[in-house]
Amino acid sequence: xxxxxxxxxxxxxxxxxxxxxxxxxxxxxxxxxxxxxxxxxxxxxxxxxxxxxxxxxxxxxxxxxxxxxxxxxxxxxxxxxxxxxxxxxxxxxxxxxxxxxxxxxxxxxxxxxxxxxxxxxxxxxxxxxxxxxxxxxxxxxxxxxxxxxxxxxxxxxxxxxxxxxxxxxxxxxxxxxxxxxxxxxxxxxxxxxxxxxxxxxxxxxxxxxxxxxxxxxxxxxxxxxxxxxxxxxxxxxxxxxxxxxxxxxxxxxxxxxxxxxxxxxxxxxxxxxxxxxxxxxxxxxxxxxxxxxxxxxxxxxxxxxxxxxxxxxxxxxxxxxxxxxxxxxxxxxxxxxxxxxxxxxxxxxxxxxxxxxxxxxxxxxxxxxxxxxxxxxxxxxxxxxxxxxxxxxxxxxxxxxxxxxxxxxxxxxxxxxxxxxxxxxxxxxxxxxxxxxxxxxxxxxxxxxxxxxxxxxxxxxxxxxxxxxxxxxxxxxxxxxxxxxxxxxxxxxxxxxxxxxxxxxxxxxxxxxxxxxxxxxxxxxxxxxxxxxxxxxxxxxxxxxxxxxxxxxxxxxxxxxxxxxxxxxxxxxxxxxxxxxxxxxxxxxxxxxxxxxxxxxxxxxxxxxxxxxxxxxxxxxxxxxxxxxxxxxxxxxxx
Amino acid sequence: xxxxxxxxxxxxxxxxxxxxxxxxxxxxxxxxxxxxxxxxxxxxxxxxxxxxxxxxxxxxxxxxxxxxxxxxxxxxxxxxxxxxxxxxxxxxxxxxxxxxxxxxxxxxxxxxxxxxxxxxxxxxxxxxxxxxxxxxxxxxxxxxxxxxxxxxxxxxxxxxxxxxxxxxxxxxxxxxxxxxxxxxxxxxxxxxxxxxxxxxxxxxxxxxxxxxxxxxxxxxxxxxxxxxxxxxxxxxxxxxxxxxxxxxxxxxxx
Numbered sequence: 001x002x003x004x005x006x007x008x009x010x011x012x013x014x015x016x017x018x019x020x021x022x023x024x025x026x027x028x029x030x031x032x033x034x035x036x037x038x039x040x041x042x043x044x045x046x047x048x049x050x051x052x053x054x055x056x057x058x059x060x061x062x063x064x065x066x067x068x069x070x071x072x073x074x075x076x077x078x079x080x081x082x083x084x085x086x087x088x089x090x091x092x093x094x095x096x097x098x099x100x101x102x103x104x105x106x107x108x109x110x111x112x113x114x115x116x117x118x119x120x121x122x123x124x125x126x127x128x129x130x131x132x133x134x135x136x137x138x139x140x141x142x143x144x145x146x147x148x149x150x151x152x153x154x155x156x157x158x159x160x161x162x163x164x165x166x167x168x169x170x171x172x173x174x175x176x177x178x179x180x181x182x183x184x185x186x187x188x189x190x191x192x193x194x195x196x197x198x199x200x201x202x203x204x205x206x207x208x209x210x211x212x213x214x215x216x217x218x219x220x221x222x223x224x225x226x227x228x229x230x231x232x233x234x235x236x237x238x239x240x241x242x243x244x245x246x247x248x249x250x251x252x253x254x255x256x257x258x259x260x261x262x263x264x265x266x267x268x269x270x271x272x273x274x275x276x277x278x279x280x281x282x283x284x285x286x287x288x289x290x291x292x293x294x295x296x297x298x299x300x301x302x303x304x305x306x307x308x309x310x311x312x313x314x315x316x317x318x319x320x321x322x323x324x325x326x327x328x329x330x331x332x333x334x335x336x337x338x339x340x341x342x343x344x345x346x347x348x349x350x351x352x353x354x355x356x357x358x359x360x361x362x363x364x365x366x367x368x369x370x371x372x373x374x375x376x377x378x379x380x381x382x383x384x385x386x387x388x389x390x391x392x393x394x395x396x397x398x399x400x401x402x403x404x405x406x407x408x409x410x411x412x413x414x415x416x417x418x419x420x421x422x423x424x425x426x427x428x429x430x431x432x433x434x435x436x437x438x439x440x441x442x443x444x445x446x447x448x449x450x451x452x453x454x455x456x457x458x459x460x461x462x463x464x465x466x467x468x469x470x471x472x473x474x475x476x477x478x479x480x481x482x483x484x485x486x487x488x489x490x491x492x493x494x495x496x497x498x499x500x501x502x503x504x505x506x507x508x509x510x511x512x513x514x515x516x517x518x519x520x521x522x523x524x525x526x527x528x529x530x531x532x533x534x535x536x537x538x539x540x541x542x543x544x545x546x547x548x549x550x551x552x553x554x555x556x557x558x559x560x561x562x563x564x565x566x567x568x569x570x571x572x573x574x575x576x577x578x579x580x581x582x583x584x585x586x587x588x589x590x591x592x593x594x595x596x597x598x599x600x601x602x603x604x605x606x607x608x609x610x611x612x613x614x615x616x617x618x619x620x621x622x623x624x625x626x627x628x629x630x631x632x633x634x635x636x637x638x639x
Numbered sequence: 640x641x642x643x644x645x646x647x648x649x650x651x652x653x654x655x656x657x658x659x660x661x662x663x664x665x666x667x668x669x670x671x672x673x674x675x676x677x678x679x680x681x682x683x684x685x686x687x688x689x690x691x692x693x694x695x696x697x698x699x700x701x702x703x704x705x706x707x708x709x710x711x712x713x714x715x716x717x718x719x720x721x722x723x724x725x726x727x728x729x730x731x732x733x734x735x736x737x738x739x740x741x742x743x744x745x746x747x748x749x750x751x752x753x754x755x756x757x758x759x760x761x762x763x764x765x766x767x768x769x770x771x772x773x774x775x776x777x778x779x780x781x782x783x784x785x786x787x788x789x790x791x792x793x794x795x796x797x798x799x800x801x802x803x804x805x806x807x808x809x810x811x812x813x814x815x816x817x818x819x820x821x822x823x824x825x826x827x828x829x830x831x832x833x834x835x836x837x838x839x840x841x842x843x844x845x846x847x848x849x850x851x852x853x854x855x856x857x858x859x860x861x862x863x864x865x866x867x868x869x870x871x872x873x874x875x876x877x878x879x880x881x882x883x884x885x886x887x888x889x890x891x892x893x
């Protein structure tokens with residue numbers, strides 16, 4: 001009963017707890033609650049228990065510049081096994097990060113973020129942010145200037161960040177004001193790293209390379225965007241901050257009282273290029289730190305914590321002018337040169353040739369397009385021009401044209417014009433490729449014999465080359481010329497294997513036959529029985545002709561020959577005793593051996609005793625020979 | 640002996656037939672003629688695409704014809720689909736051999752692309768592109784058949800010149816087998832492809848989030864070899880030996 005109650009409790013409690021955990025929830029937080037004007041703050045929005053949430057909508061952010069920094073998954077899956085009972089907890093979440101840059105000072109309320117989940121809007125909490133105005137002071141000032149505030153795309157321009165720091169009061173006025181700063185003042189440049197640059201703006205050199213050149217080896221200078229140097233102790237979490245200090249120069253500047261005062265000026269200069277027309281704004285640079293403003297009676301410097309900010313810098317990137325734009329303008333901006341190549345240099349009317357134009361230099365090729373050769377009268381009059389293919393790298397654009405000569409002649413391929421906008425001169429410049437020698441001869445007409453593959457129309461193959469339409473040769477129109485040409489390598493391999501198999505079989509059979517036909521003793525063995533029978537038939541004939549002696553000789557020859565052929569012996573010198581010994585060696589039945597012995601004795605008797613001694617000799621000889629053949633066959637002696 | 644020779648004849652026929660083709664059936668001929676009519680009367684890229692689809696229908700019937708592929712390439716070229724046209728022409732080239740019309744159209748489609756890198760074996764088997772894929776198998780079948788007949792004859796007839804002719808035939812057959820086998824390897828085992836989208840970015844991994852593997856995007860018509868497929872992405876090797884991933888939809892394979 002107790003167990004049942006516990007089970008019920010678990011059954012009701014766990015789903016309820018899970019249900020509570022699965023409620024979608026939005027939370028928001030700020031990296032800092034209080035910042036200075038010009039500084040930015042990271043705004044985090046976390047969506048909990050939402051499957052694939054959309055990016056939150058941030059409404060009412062008119063007082064901020066908002067930049068989306070990215071998102072990361074907070075999904076997790078936890079499996080716990082206690083006493084063999086497995087429980088799983090799955091958490092779905094996603095964090096979105098934004099950078100908020102206030103446009104002015106004051107106290108702001110950040111409205112709650114909103115996310116739509118299954119058609120329902122879920123809201124987070126609102127937050128408070130205090131933005132302090134820059135300090136009213138004359139100890140340090142930050143200025144952002146550019147050598148050109150209006151540029152063309154890909155025209156280089158430099159931006160100078162000037163930091164003015166008031167000279168130290170006497171008697172320390174000859175010292176660099178930064179050399180007495182501890183901790184060092186911190187500069188924050190929102191567009192320091194290349195990836196932080198506004199869209200459409202690129203740095204002339206890598207930001208790290210630029211920063212390296214102004215690192216102060218003595219550690220005197222400004223901190224920059226919290227950049228640190230990794231040291232041998234970095235493993236223990238100790239990174240050393242880097243100091244950046246351009247060469248200082250003395251400058252006069254009006255102080256808070258309106259009087260000219262001596263300052264040290266530090267210029268951070270960096271070169272940029274705008275990639276496309278439009279307006280670009282470089283965000284305000286801020287400076288925060290303690291600067292000396294007085295010397296105590298004991299000679300100690302007294303400092304004041306200040307926060308200074310520059311004004312944002314706006315750069316207008318103008319589009320190239322329409323006035324004076326030549327027809328041959330191809331969209332390139334910068335400085336370029338033009339090269340051309342033509343292959344082959346010898347061709348026939350109608351044959352395809354390739355013309356390549358290469359535009360190389362520095363600048364923007366973002367909007368570059370191939371020159372329209374069909375509008376170049378000198379080219380179009382002599383060549384059929386097809387649409388060009390284009391390949392663009394960072395500094396090079398290649399245009400490849402397919403052309404077909406329309407008429408023969410040895411005039412060089414005409415110069416081709418292409419114009420670009422020269423940003424330094426502020427006007428269009430026209431380039432011309434060099435004329436290229438080319439020799440075009442009359443088209444050779446192919447005969448039917450020269451065409452090696454399927455004729456276009458069976459039975460009516462033209463003696464001339466097929467008509468061309470728009471550069472493509474005509475179709476194969478004869479359906480009877482169309483065949484299934486599938487290759488079946490598996491069937492082919494099977495055929496090949498079969499052929500090889502048959503060859504091997506034939507080879508084996510041949511060897512077998514050859515062995516049998518070339519073995520003389522085997523041939524003699526196989527012929528032994530017929531030969532013995534033949535001799536017996538001859539003996540019977542002699543017997544019937546009353547030539548008893550000859551008949552007895554033939555009977556003995558038949559027996560001795562049979563044994564000699566099977567044993568591979570010479571039958572001429574084989575005696576009756578040899579025959580009987582050989583039969584015994586073959587383990588022939590004793591009765592047959594005895595019978596053979598008696599027959600051989602009867603042959604001797606008949607040879608000398610005449611017909612009386614040989615009555616029934618042939619019949620007995622036939623039976624003995626047949627019995628001997630059967631006995632030897634059973635022993636496989638004839639193979 | 641007679642049985643052996645008859646069996647040998649049978650297998651030689653099988654070898655030859657494996658490279659020969661049968662004519663189209665009536666349905667396919669009708670589609671072919673309809674495609675030709677559509678092609679001839681086409682006025683817009685859509686009409687040409689319709690013709691290309693009809694040629695594809697014939698191929699889908701199980702017929703593999705150089706002529707059909709060539710016509711399909713023409714239709715795709717006229718429809719403005721250069722990448723797909725190159726794929727069709729390349730396949731047609733396997734079955735048609737060195738056809739001057741096909742070569743001209745293929746060169747026109749390929750444009751100024753650099754020629755592909757030829758491996759050493761193609762310099763050794765210099766005739767590789769002179770003979771079509773099926774013709775190589777037919778030639779090899781003839782060579783193997785004749786050599787086998789000579790070899791069988793040499794078993795029964797002891798003549799020195801017969802043995803030498805048979806050995807020469809054997810050497811020739813081996814070369815032909817290597818040639819046909821190499822074609823089989825490069826066409827049946829290696830998968831080739833052509834980019835069919837403009838500005839296709841080759842990436843270092845099989846997702847859009849990976850960085851570009853090359854400094855420039857691939858243009859339509861760029862040819863490659865397929866190395867590996869993973870979900871909707873393909874690892875490709877360009878003629879310059881550079882490798883990278885492109886989405887499936889950006890290319891056609893053949």
